[in-house]
Amino acid sequence: MPEEITETIKTKIWRETPESDNSFAAASCFCCGYDVYRDILKNASYIDYLYLLFKRQQPTPEQSALLEGLAVALANPGPRDHSVRAAMSAGVGGSTHASALIAALSVGAGNLGGSREVFHAMEYWQQCGTSLEAWQQLIREPPQLGREDVWLPMEHAPGFDPNGVSCPTPVKQTLAHLVGEGEGLHLQWLNDNRTALEEFAGCPLAFSGVAAAALQDLEFLPEQAEMLFLLLRLPGAAVHSLEQERLGWRKYPFFANGFKLNP
Amino acid sequence: MTVHSKLEKFEDNWRTSMGGWFPGERVVLRGKDVFKELNNSSWMEYLLFASTGKKSPQIARLMEGMWVICTSFPDPRIWNNRVSALAGTTRSTGALAAAASVAVTEATIYGLKPIKGATDFLYRADKRLAEGEALEQIIRAELKQYRSVYGYGRPLVTADERVEPMMNFARSIGCGEGKYIKLAFAVAEYLAASRFKYQINIAAVCAGLLADEELSPMDFYHMATLAFTAGAMPCFIDASNQQEGCFFPLRTARLNYTGGETVKHWRV
Numbered sequence: 001m002p003e004e005i006t007e008t009i010k011t012k013i014w015r016e017t018p019e020s021d022n023s024f025a026a027a028s029c030f031c032c033g034y035d036v037y038r039d040i041l042k043n044a045s046y047i048d049y050l051y052l053l054f055k056r057q058q059p060t061p062e063q064s065a066l067l068e069g070l071a072v073a074l075a076n077p078g079p080r081d082h083s084v085r086a087a088m089s090a091g092v093g094g095s096t097h098a099s100a101l102i103a104a105l106s107v108g109a110g111n112l113g114g115s116r117e118v119f120h121a122m123e124y125w126q127q128c129g130t131s132l133e134a135w136q137q138l139i140r141e142p143p144q145l146g147r148e149d150v151w152l153p154m155e156h157a158p159g160f161d162p163n164g165v166s167c168p169t170p171v172k173q174t175l176a177h178l179v180g181e182g183e184g185l186h187l188q189w190l191n192d193n194r195t196a197l198e199e200f201a202g203c204p205l206a207f208s209g210v211a212a213a214a215l216q217d218l219e220f221l222p223e224q225a226e227m228l229f230l231l232l233r234l235p236g237a238a239v240h241s242l243e244q245e246r247l248g249w250r251k252y253p254f255f256a257n258g259f260k261l262n263p
Numbered sequence: 264m265t266v267h268s269k270l271e272k273f274e275d276n277w278r279t280s281m282g283g284w285f286p287g288e289r290v291v292l293r294g295k296d297v298f299k300e301l302n303n304s305s306w307m308e309y310l311l312f313a314s315t316g317k318k319s320p321q322i323a324r325l326m327e328g329m330w331v332i333c334t335s336f337p338d339p340r341i342w343n344n345r346v347s348a349l350a351g352t353t354r355s356t357g358a359l360a361a362a363a364s365v366a367v368t369e370a371t372i373y374g375l376k377p378i379k380g381a382t383d384f385l386y387r388a389d390k391r392l393a394e395g396e397a398l399e400q401i402i403r404a405e406l407k408q409y410r411s412v413y414g415y416g417r418p419l420v421t422a423d424e425r426v427e428p429m430m431n432f433a434r435s436i437g438c439g440e441g442k443y444i445k446l447a448f449a450v451a452e453y454l455a456a457s458r459f460k461y462q463i464n465i466a467a468v469c470a471g472l473l474a475d476e477e478l479s480p481m482d483f484y485h486m487a488t489l490a491f492t493a494g495a496m497p498c499f500i501d502a503s504n505q506q507e508g509c510f511f512p513l514r515t516a517r518l519n520y521t522g523g524e525t526v527k528h529w530r531v
Contacts, residue, residue, distance in 0.1 A: 008519035015520035023514040030520075033527035043529040056522070058530060098359050106366070146408060148383035148480050150369050150376055163269050258275035261283045261291060 012056065032056040047071060054224050063218055066182035070214045073174040074207065074229070076236025083108030084237050091241035092249040104237030105230055111154050113161070113208055115229040120158035121212030122222035130189040132196060139200040157201035159209025167194065167204040175210050184217025314485040315478065321436065322476045326486055328432040329472075333425045333465045334487070335494035339502065339510065343367045343374065347495035351502025352510035364495035365488065372418050378487045380413030381470035382480040385443050388450065389474075402453055414447065414467025415454050425465040433472050441475025444468070 016026035029036040032052055040049055044058075047068045051059040059067065077084055086107035090100035108114045128134035139157045156162035175194070179187045190197070190205075190213045198204050208229070215225040244252055282292040290297040292309075293316055301309060307323040307330075339348035343364045350360035368374040388401050405412050417423055433439035447470065451463035473483050502510045 005517075008517050009513070010519045010521055012520070012522040014518060015522070016515040016518055018515040023516065024512055026515050030526065032522060033525055034529055035526065039529050043531050058527075096356060096359060098355070099362070102359070102362055102366075147387070147413070148379050150379060150484065165268055255275060255277065258277055259283060260276065260278045262278060262280040 013053065034058075050228075051218075054220065054228065055218075060183075062181065062183045066178060066184075066214060066218060069174075069178050069181045070211060071232050073170075073178075074211060074232040076239070077207070077233055078236065079240045081108075081233075081236070082110075082113065083233060084240050087237035087241035088244040088252065091243070091245035092247075092252040094245065097238075097241070100241035101234055101237060104234060104241075108230060108233055108237070111152065111158075112156075113206060115226040116151060117154075117158045117206075117208040118212050118215070118229045119222045119226040120154055121209055122216060122220070122225045124158055125186060125212060125216040126222070130185060132193055135193075135197055136200045139197075156203065159206060159212050160198065160201040160203045161206040162203050164204040164206065167198065171205055171207055171210060174207070175205070175213075178210065178214050182214065182217045184219075186213045186216040189213075310489075311486065315482045317478075317482075319476070321438075322473075322478070324436055325433060325438055325472060325476065328436070329429065329469050330490045330493065332429050332432060333469060334490040335492070337494050337497040337501075339498040341373075341494070342370070343491055344495050344498040347499035348502040348510050351499040352505070352508055354503065354507055357496065357499055360499040361492055361495055365492060368488075368491045374491065375484060375487060377413045377464070377466035378469065379480045379484040381447075381466040382474055382478070382483045384413050385446055385467070385470050385474050386480065389443065389446055392446075398449060399453060402450060402457075406459070412450065412454065412461065414470055415451065415461040415463055416459070417462070417464045421460070421462050423462065423464040426463060426468050429465060429468055429472075438472055438475065441471070443474035444471035447471030 013032060015030040017028045019025045019027045028038070031040060031049075034040050034044075034052070040052075044052070045064065045068075048059055048064050050071075051063060051067055079085065079088060083104040086103035087100040090096075090103045095103075109116055111117050111120070124135070124138055128138055142154060142157070145153055175187065175191055179191050187210075190209070194205055211229055212225060215228065220228065280294065282290070282294075284290050292301060292313055295301050295312075301312065304312065305320075305323060305327075307327045308318070308320055311323045311326065312318050337344070339345055346367050347360040347364045350356070350363065370376060384405065388398070388405075391401050392398060402412060430439055433444075438444075447463065447467045451461075451467070454461040454463075470483065478486075
């Protein structure tokens with residue numbers, strides 16, 4: 001390395017040793033102390049490795065099972081989901097495959113059903129814990145933005161679906177399954193108090209709310225939860241986009257008769 | 264019992280006054296026929312009308328000057344541009360590079376957050392001044408609550424070389440004398456003399472100039488979203504035209520691992 005180069009990338013996640021013939025190629029890679037290609041590759045599941053990357057430690061079997069369950073529940077939100085629709089919109093037009101995922105990320109990042117909602121829901125968990133009174137108070141008087149941000153203010157209680165009628169069966173099934181997998185108390189408390197919370201929110205629990213509780217049990221920070229939620233929902237966006245790409249725009253809704261321009 | 268979803272009335276029913284395309288016939292934007300009533304607009308005038316509903320060659324010209332002078336430095340070390348350069352060196356596409364750079368421009372230490380935040384601050388400060396508060400009191404409260412004032416201070420260097428050319432340009436087209444730009448510099452005067460030594464940066468200058476043209480923080484934000492692309496695209500092109508993978512390569516020793524030397528073994 002030239003002597004004058006002093007700028008480095010500081011990291012607690014990744015260490016490399018160089019190949020003897022090439023300083024720009026790694027001979028070994030260590031993730032949080034574990035040899036990735038000698039040890040993790042052979043011995044860890046993908047979910048274990050995902051947990052390690054975020055938390056910098058090996059998960060317990062219970063933590064691994066909880067994250068696995070969450071990952072399966074979130075992997076495909078289905079073609080009616082806004083983020084998946086964004087990806088399919090890229091697909092039908094023959095856009096690049098990367099653009100389909102960028103589209104899914106951009107749309108799936110929002111306050112409604114997206115990763116920013118999970119971020120806010122995590123903040124609610126941090127602030128309220130398992131105090132029903134605190135949740136009631138915070139939902140009734142949500143935090144106000146002191147100065148303008150690029151994010152718009154929440155228009156509903158985070159973790160709940162403002163357009164919902166009752167809690168959808170898959171949300172309840174996911175919550176019940178995850179309660180059985182984990183060790184933490186937040187999912188259990190959410191399950192026990194769901195109807196009271198829905199009453200405070202004026203609308204039913206959503207997947208974002210279940211995800212936030214699960215990630216609170218896994219002791220993720222709000223920004224970690226926001227990132228992970230984005231990652232976990234991408235598989236569905238990818239495959240639905242590819243499917244619609246093959247089918248083409250003629251077989252995909254254009255809402256030809258649904259668009260009305262006011263005079 | 265049938266309970267109707269709130270969404271039912273919106274099914275196949277999107278009503279808007281914003282505009283639309285009538286295939287094979289015409290295009291409408293905010294009630295104007297694009298081919299007949301907006302066809303002589305400059306791109307910036309069209310974008311201004313599309314984003315804010317304002318028809319003003321003066322604001323469009325001011326905004327265009329801002330884009331040229333303030334937002335599109337073709338330096339691939341600047342973080343949003345670096346993303347485009349990286350896309351070029353990996354032989355990704357120009358649109359993917361631009362999309363990523365635009366998204367990354369929504370940053371805290373530069374770009375869109377300071378732009379929106381500075382406009383918001385000037386409007387809030389002006390309102391509180393009108394209510395009788397002293398400027399010093401307003402700034403101190405902002406610093407106490409947020410530990411910063413959007414539009415003041417800058418990473419890497421203290422002085423902002425864009426302020427003078429931007430003000431010169433603004434004055435050349437008859438702007439730069441309104442109450443908000445004066446307020447922006449009054450805040451700068453206070454902060455420069457304070458222990459923080461913050462100097463005004465271009466976000467506060469542009470915010471002041473555009474607040475004087477009655478643009479809201481959201482107006483400015485929407486307009487500024489694409490402003491940085493002219494800096495990102497040359498970085499993409501430059502890296503695309505050079506040897507693949509050669510944009511600031513990193514040898515393994517550039518990783519400064521601070522997690523301890525212990526090698527762990529996965530519990531199976």
